[in-house]
Amino acid sequence: VLAQELFQSAFEENGYPDVFVHSDNGNPMKGISLMTLFYDLGISNSYSRPRVSDDNPFIESWFKTLKYHVSYPGKFKSIAESREWFAGFVHNYNTAHSHSGLNFITPFQVRNGNYKSIIIKRNKAMIKAQKKNPLRWSNHVKQLPETHVVYLNPSADTRIKIKAEKERKFAS
Numbered sequence: 426v427l428a429q430e431l432f433q434s435a436f437e438e439n440g441y442p443d444v445f446v447h448s449d450n451g452n453p454m455k456g457i458s459l460m461t462l463f464y465d466l467g468i469s470n471s472y473s474r475p476r477v478s479d480d481n482p483f484i485e486s487w488f489k490t491l492k493y494h495v496s497y498p499g500k501f502k503s504i505a506e507s508r509e510w511f512a513g514f515v516h517n518y519n520t521a522h523s524h525s526g527l528n529f530i531t532p533f534q535v536r537n538g539n540y541k542s543i544i545i546k547r548n549k550a551m552i553k554a555q556k557k558n559p560l561r562w563s564n565h566v567k568q569l570p571e572t573h574v575v576y577l578n579p580s581a582d583t584r585i586k587i588k589a590e591k592e593r594k595f596a597s
Contacts, residue, residue: 427453428453428454428456428458428459429456429458429459429462432446432459432462432463433462436466441466441468445468445469445470445471445578446463446468446469446470446471447470447471447472447473447481447578448470448471448472448473448481449472449473449481450472450473450475454470454472455472471578486526487518490518490522491514491518494514496510496514497510497514498510518532519531519532519533520532520533527540528540528544528569528570530543530544540571541571544569544570544571545571547569548566548568548569551566551567551568552566554566
């Protein structure tokens with residue numbers, strides 16, 4: 426029931442996922458109330474393979490970031506203390522922490538659309554720096570892409586499209 430309430434409030438606040446929700450094989454994610462909610466909303470669910478911890482590398486990466494964060498206390502004195510710490514961590518992670526997988530932009534900047542102008546500004550700065558001092562570069566300046574899509578479990582059609590796009594970029 427808690428998982429159902431969590432997802433219901435997340436969906437109401439952020440909208441409904443277009444494809445599916447991916448999770449591990451834990452009981453909360455397979456409970457009848459949550460499965461019914463997903464079914465009623467037309468949301469498919471995807472599960473990690475049993476005993477394969479890296480089927481969802483995004484959450485594994487997040488857990489590592491969390492556990493190795495300088496402020497992570499390891500143990501909490503109370504549930505209230507843990508909720509307070511996690512709320513601060515999640516806020517910082519989404520609004521202040523630059524993510525290498527997002528070209529060192531925050532998830533908040535991606536979600537609100539500011540990332541494109543940031544990437545364009547960075548790319549222009551790199552070109553300007555290379556022109557000012559070309560000896561610092563042995564090759565061309567890496568241009569960060571303005572758009573970047575990540576798929577967790579792409580369909581066969583999506584995999585074909587991704588492969589064709591990579592081949593097109595490589596050929597040009």
